[in-house]
Amino acid sequence: MRRVLVSTCLFAAACMAQVKGESPDGGGEDAGSCARIRCGDGRECRDGRCIPIEGSDSGAPGLDAGETDAANPDRCADPARECEARQAEDCVSACGTAGTRSCSAQCTWGECVAEEEECNGADDDCDGDADEDFECVQREVAACETDCGSEGTRTCDPRCSLGECVAPAEVCNGLDDDCDGVVDDGFPLTITSSFAADSDEWRLNGNAYRNAASGWIVLTDAVDGQTGSLILARPLLANAFVASFSVWIGGGDGADGLVFGVFDVDGPEALGGGGGGMGAFGLAGYGVELDTYENPDVDPNANHVSLYDTGATDELATAADVPPLRCSCWLPVRVELDLGRFIVTVDGEQVLDAAVPDFEPYEAYLGFTAATGGANDVHAIDDVTITFDDQGCR
Numbered sequence: 001m002r003r004v005l006v007s008t009c010l011f012a013a014a015c016m017a018q019v020k021g022e023s024p025d026g027g028g029e030d031a032g033s034c035a036r037i038r039c040g041d042g043r044e045c046r047d048g049r050c051i052p053i054e055g056s057d058s059g060a061p062g063l064d065a066g067e068t069d070a071a072n073p074d075r076c077a078d079p080a081r082e083c084e085a086r087q088a089e090d091c092v093s094a095c096g097t098a099g100t101r102s103c104s105a106q107c108t109w110g111e112c113v114a115e116e117e118e119c120n121g122a123d124d125d126c127d128g129d130a131d132e133d134f135e136c137v138q139r140e141v142a143a144c145e146t147d148c149g150s151e152g153t154r155t156c157d158p159r160c161s162l163g164e165c166v167a168p169a170e171v172c173n174g175l176d177d178d179c180d181g182v183v184d185d186g187f188p189l190t191i192t193s194s195f196a197a198d199s200d201e202w203r204l205n206g207n208a209y210r211n212a213a214s215g216w217i218v219l220t221d222a223v224d225g226q227t228g229s230l231i232l233a234r235p236l237l238a239n240a241f242v243a244s245f246s247v248w249i250g251g252g253d254g255a256d257g258l259v260f261g262v263f264d265v266d267g268p269e270a271l272g273g274g275g276g277g278m279g280a281f282g283l284a285g286y287g288v289e290l291d292t293y294e295n296p297d298v299d300p301n302a303n304h305v306s307l308y309d310t311g312a313t314d315e316l317a318t319a320a321d322v323p324p325l326r327c328s329c330w331l332p333v334r335v336e337l338d339l340g341r342f343i344v345t346v347d348g349e350q351v352l353d354a355a356v357p358d359f360e361p362y363e364a365y366l367g368f369t370a371a372t373g374g375a376n377d378v379h380a381i382d383d384v385t386i387t388f389d390d391q392g393c394r
């Protein structure tokens with residue numbers, strides 16, 4: 001009964017008086033009730049206030065008795081009004097961010113007000129700048145100068161605080177980019193050769209040739225008086241490396257042996273003296289010999305490994321008890337150089353660990369030499385891998 005009355009005489013004070021059963025002249029405690037305005041959708045006027053109708057889902061704040069009424073009764077009473085006074089709602093701001101708008105006293109929506117700036121990489125408050133109230137724009141990366149003067153990068157963290165200036169990776173430019181105190185360092189290099197095809201990476205000298213059918217390098221055949229070498233075509237800094245390769249020695253009557261050299265020479269045409277010189281004699285530098293012929297007064301036996309000065313042929317260290325070198329098989333050999341210290345492994349067995357006194361790294365031509373004399377063997381090389389930790393800019 002009450003709702004029927006409200007719906008048929010919405011805006012008249014007299015009608016409200018009917019509802020409340022009081023005098024239609026608007027006097028007494030009824031004065032200023034919500035009878036003169038229309039409560040919003042889902043609301044009804046009760047005891048002078050607009051309150052939600054029971055069961056309605058409208059939560060919009062309403063209008064107290066006497067408000068808006070005086071300010072603009074016509075507009076707020078208009079069924080086409082935009083909103084209820086004091087109402088507020090979410091909206092999309094002019095720059096597309098979330099905002100809020102409030103209903104004016106004239107029951108029209110006010111401007112959508114953007115939220116305050118937050119640290120989120122976006123321009124929340126529509127002033128054209130993102131995260132301008134913070135130290136930096138979230139996750140933005142900016143250039144900075146590192147402690148060593150190179151150009152680094154600095155990333156704005158999730159809390160809009162500037163992170164550390166991070167140095168870049170080292171590049172070849174004559175500068176210490178990564179601030180480790182060394183210019184143009186940290187360039188590893190690996191050389192891998194299977195000799196399956198001709199390559200300019202290595203130079204063949206003397207009697208050496210590539211066995212094209214089999215894909216390996218023959219330094220000497222089992223023929224007396226041969227000398228051959230296989231030398232990397234470019235010089236590399238002999239500082240620290242690991243070289244692994246396979247050697248094949250046999251097929252003849254046993255001479256003279258094979259050398260892995262770190263030659264301090266002018267070019268890849270290096271080829272030293274034959275016979276007991278094993279193709280390395282006279283070439284400056286250091287080498288590891290696999291010696292298969294006992295030269296009287298010089299060698300301990302016909303199956304030994306030595307570290308020696310190839311220029312002076314002085315043996316610096318010798319291992320006389322080593323696996324058979326003339327096995328007519330592919331024998332794996334590993335030579336590790338670490339600033340003058342040579343560690344040699346033959347067929348999985350470490351045979352030598354010796355240092356060159358006062359070693360200083362030098363630009364070296366790495367390679368292999370071998371020779372025959374009055375006796376001979378096939379000396380062959382295959383599957384070479386040489387790994388350097390750091391070769392600088394090359």
Ligand SMILES: [Ca+2]
Pocket residue numbers: 117122123124125126127128129130131132
């Ligand atoms: Ca902003």
Ligand SMILES: [Ca+2]
Pocket residue numbers: 117118119120121122123124130131132
């Ligand atoms: Ca922001």
Ligand SMILES: [Ca+2]
Pocket residue numbers: 170175176177178179180181182183184185
């Ligand atoms: Ca550096």
Ligand SMILES: [Ca+2]
Pocket residue numbers: 170171172173174175176177183184185
């Ligand atoms: Ca650099």
